[in-house]
Amino acid sequence: MASREPRKNHLLAALAEKSYQRLLPDLELIAMPLGWVLYESGMPLKYVYFPVSGIISLLYVTNNGASSEIAITGNEGLVGISLFMGGESTTNRAVVQCAGHAYRMAAGVLKREFALGGEFQYLALRYTQTLITQMAQTSVCNRHHTLDQQLCRWLLLSIDRLEGAELIMTQELIANMLGVRREGVTEAAGRLQQAGLISYSRGRISVLKRAALEKRVCECYAVVKQEFERLLPYQRAPLHPNASAQTGTRS
Amino acid sequence: MASREPRKNHLLAALAEKSYQRLLPDLELIAMPLGWVLYESGMPLKYVYFPVSGIISLLYVTNNGASSEIAITGNEGLVGISLFMGGESTTNRAVVQCAGHAYRMAAGVLKREFALGGEFQYLALRYTQTLITQMAQTSVCNRHHTLDQQLCRWLLLSIDRLEGAELIMTQELIANMLGVRREGVTEAAGRLQQAGLISYSRGRISVLKRAALEKRVCECYAVVKQEFERLLPYQRAPLHPNASAQTGTRS
DNA sequence: AAACCAATGTTCGCTTCCGTACAGAAGTGT
């Protein structure tokens, strides 16, 4: 498991060697244990996080304690967009949903790099747009789709961000993410297990038939995934634009 | 009603005179009739729009025709963030919910201005963060709050973006925005009218007791509004940062 | 092995909202 190198994060991987080398000294590896809170609602961020493994949930907690997942981030993105968006904080909370590792970078370094207007800015903004798509689709899904469909969406989005097809996650926690009752998840998951699509027991969920899950899921999953592939096709070669206006004066 | 000057848009108003004068020649006034579609899902944008009056709804339409509002924009913001976020298009649709006017700017001009990294970029990104907050809160609201509360939220968010306290909008359309049945809106609106908070008839809704509405609404409204005031306090004086890194080499 | 606890399973009444159907009311056009 020496695969903790920064380039396992897709955004860092997409940087050209030059930009990457510039950032490397400022990247610090940290472990993200399950349940760790990267930032709290309203709390100014000190770091931005580039996960190389694990999953982070962005969720909103209501006044009466109910919660609801807004979006999730894995090694395809970064946590802490408010640092370059300008707000310094957000109204949501970031929690580690599946343990893993991330490289973090101090706020100041991030802002400086972003302000250069080069490929890092390009990637960060495109990633932010995928995040926006995810939020919008979560909203739609909450409105129109059944719990069964939402569970499928959640499972697919999650295992897409992991190595295997197994999740360490109790139904209670899934319920918190989806913003529903634990009993509801038990029933929905029971139906999926009955159908042989997944198997689970005491906090371990395995997706057995991924294709079948994709048949049950609502359109929301595909919308998010496609938008992802459109905006951030994964590749190590740099994909920055030949950015007419800004890089001309700098490179 | 000669109040169609560009500065009625809060983002344009927040620009320093110098930046504003640079953009002015590229701003073109256009009328936005009710129901007009500014852009369609997946359609590359040709313009970005700075409303000076009226309201634009961002909404997602599902495969089976159901719809759901993601966020709304009035003269406090702009429509077309995907142009500077990098995607060129989004998965949602922008529809005029209340007729009004806007200044539009060609995509190329916008990108050039954004790439300068100055106060326009600063404002555009901060506005985008408020939009993100709005989307997140809509998602939460869809999950946890009753139709009555959601209607209150929707009414408040809407009249905040208008001159008076009257909306030209049928219950049918409101239902489309909220993603619920028309009958549900009739019942919820009926309750509000009974309580004397609003009055409506055939496509005209007037908010009579704003304060009382704010008492019935869920927390979502306040969260969005506060985040707005935090990120974009409305003022004509420029509020750009003394942007250390980027403006130093350019100004 | 016993005790304990966390995770999952099941049930029941209740609320909200949906789908459908239809009726009345208020404008509009001729």
Added chain:
DNA sequence: ACACTTCTGTACGGAAGCGAACATTGGTTT
């Protein structure tokens, strides 16, 4: 004044999910 359309009101059965209460199961601890 008339028909016509659009908007709003009402009603009813059904489905989904909630809140609460309680049973069972499978690890873990002692």
